[in-house]
Amino acid sequence: MRLSFEQLDMIKEKMGVDKLWSFSKVGTYDQCSWLYKLKYIDKLRVKGDNCYTWWGSVAHEIIQDWYEGKYPEYGQMLEELEKKVIEYSMLDDKKLKFPSDKEWENYIANLRHYFSHVETIPFKVTNEQAVLAVFEGLEKYVFQGYIDSEYIDEDDCLVILDYKTSSMSGFTGKKLIEKARQLMIYAIGISQHGRMIDGEMRKFPLDKIKIRYDMMKYCNITFMQKNGKPKTTKAERKLWVAHIANPLRKDLEDVPKNIEKLEKEIAKLEKKMNMKKTTPEDAEGYSVACGEIALEIEALKPYVFDPIQINEMIEKATVLNDLSVFPPFVQEKYTVGNCHIDVEMTDEVIEEFKRELVDTLDTIITKTAEEDKEEAFNRSRIENSDSYYCVNLCDLKDHCQFYKEFKEHNEMFITKQNQPSEQDLLAMLGLV
Ligand code: SF4
Structure with a gap:
C-alpha cells in the first residue's frame, strides 16, 4: 500500500523531521555525487522508464498479483507476461529499447521461464508494505520505503524478499552486503518498530529477520551426487539445461x-x-x-x-x-527451483553499515548546506572502466557535463583510431 502525501506529512510530524529519506536518494549519492546534485538539488527529472525499469515493474507486478490471488491459475502469470510482450512490441519509444536484440531475447526468455516455473512461497505473502527506519547523526534521519514481499517462514522469522530482474554479478561476498543496504535499512526499521501481522503487532529482533533476493533471471538446479550428497548449482534460466x-x-x-x-x-x-x-x-x-x-x-x-x-x-x-x-x-x-540469495546480517555487518550510512547522510547534508553546490558535489571524470552505469542506466546522462566530456573523449579516440597509419597512408598514395 503506497502512502499518500497527507500520510507522509503526518509521519514527518510524528517523527519530528521536515523530510523523509528514501533508499534511492542515498543510493543515488553512493552511485554518483553529481547525479545526486542533478536529481535532488537541481531537481531535474526525466519522465519515463528505460527497458530495465519497465520490465522490472512488469515482473514485480505479475508475481505480486499472483501472491495477492489476482490470478485463478498459475498459468495466468505467463499469459500476463505475454500480454505485456505484445504491449511492449507496440510501444514506439527509443528509451525502452534494449541495447541489442540478443539482449532482449535473452531477457524475455529468462522471464518466460520464471513465470512458468517459479516455485510459489508456501506461506502467506504480503506485498508493498510500508516501513520506517530511524538513524541518528548530525540530524535525525527517517527512512521510508516499501518492501516487495514479506512473509513469516517455518522458523518464525520475518523474511524480507526483494525481486531482482538484473544480473547476479555483485551478489556475492562483500559486494552483496553493499547491494543489500536497502534491505538492511528495512530490516533495521522492522526491528525498531515491529510489524503488524494479522492484526497483531509483533516484535522482530534482527536475528528473527531474514533478507533475501529472488534473482528472477536465474534458477537453482539441485541433484543428488554419487556420494549421496545433494548439489545445487545456479544457472541462467534460459540456459539451465545447457548448464548441466x-x-x-x-x-x-x-x-x-x-x-x-x-x-x-x-x-x-x-x-x-x-x-x-x-x-x-x-x-x-x-x-x-x-x-x-x-x-x-x-x-x-x-x-x-x-x-x-x-x-x-x-x-x-x-x-x-x-x-x-x-x-x-x-x-x-534434477529439480529446478527459485534462485534465492540470502544475506547474512551479523552484528558487525549491521553496525558497520549503520556507521557508513550515517556518515553518508551527514556528508550529504553538509554538502547540501554549502554555498557552491557544483564544488560540493563534484566528481572525477568518467573512465571507461566505470562507465557502465553512466552509459546504460543513468537517466540524467543527457544533462550531465561529465558524460558529455566522456562521449567527446571517446568520439575523438574513435576518430583517431579510424585514421590510417602513416604506413597505410603512404601505401594508399602509392608511395611505397
Ligand atoms: S552520467 Fe554518470 S557522471 Fe553523469 S550524472 Fe549520470 S552517473 Fe553521474
Whole structure:
C-alpha cells in the first residue's frame, strides 16, 4: 500500500523531521555525487522508464498479483507476461529499447521461464508494505520505503524478499552486503518498530529477520551426487539445461557401467546363494534380491545409447531447455527451483553499515548546506572502466557535463583510431 502525501506529512510530524529519506536518494549519492546534485538539488527529472525499469515493474507486478490471488491459475502469470510482450512490441519509444536484440531475447526468455516455473512461497505473502527506519547523526534521519514481499517462514522469522530482474554479478561476498543496504535499512526499521501481522503487532529482533533476493533471471538446479550428497548449482534460466550438459552426458554414458555393476551384484548374490553354509531362508532372500536387481537391469537396458545418440539428445534438450527427451531416471534426478540469495546480517555487518550510512547522510547534508553546490558535489571524470552505469542506466546522462566530456573523449579516440597509419597512408598514395 503506497502512502499518500497527507500520510507522509503526518509521519514527518510524528517523527519530528521536515523530510523523509528514501533508499534511492542515498543510493543515488553512493552511485554518483553529481547525479545526486542533478536529481535532488537541481531537481531535474526525466519522465519515463528505460527497458530495465519497465520490465522490472512488469515482473514485480505479475508475481505480486499472483501472491495477492489476482490470478485463478498459475498459468495466468505467463499469459500476463505475454500480454505485456505484445504491449511492449507496440510501444514506439527509443528509451525502452534494449541495447541489442540478443539482449532482449535473452531477457524475455529468462522471464518466460520464471513465470512458468517459479516455485510459489508456501506461506502467506504480503506485498508493498510500508516501513520506517530511524538513524541518528548530525540530524535525525527517517527512512521510508516499501518492501516487495514479506512473509513469516517455518522458523518464525520475518523474511524480507526483494525481486531482482538484473544480473547476479555483485551478489556475492562483500559486494552483496553493499547491494543489500536497502534491505538492511528495512530490516533495521522492522526491528525498531515491529510489524503488524494479522492484526497483531509483533516484535522482530534482527536475528528473527531474514533478507533475501529472488534473482528472477536465474534458477537453482539441485541433484543428488554419487556420494549421496545433494548439489545445487545456479544457472541462467534460459540456459539451465545447457548448464548441466556434462552431468547429463555422464548420466547417459554411465548406463552400461551401471548395468555391469548390477550384473556383478547378481553374480555375487548367486555365489552366496550356492554356498553350503547358506540357509534356505537366506537363499530365498538372495533370490528375491537377484530378481529385483534383474528388473532394474531390464529397466535400464532401453537407455543404452551410443555417443551420437547422446549428443543428439543433449542438443535437443538444450534447444528445448527441458529434460523431456531424457529417460525418467534422468528427469527425476534434477529439480529446478527459485534462485534465492540470502544475506547474512551479523552484528558487525549491521553496525558497520549503520556507521557508513550515517556518515553518508551527514556528508550529504553538509554538502547540501554549502554555498557552491557544483564544488560540493563534484566528481572525477568518467573512465571507461566505470562507465557502465553512466552509459546504460543513468537517466540524467543527457544533462550531465561529465558524460558529455566522456562521449567527446571517446568520439575523438574513435576518430583517431579510424585514421590510417602513416604506413597505410603512404601505401594508399602509392608511395611505397
Ligand atoms: S552520467 Fe554518470 S557522471 Fe553523469 S550524472 Fe549520470 S552517473 Fe553521474
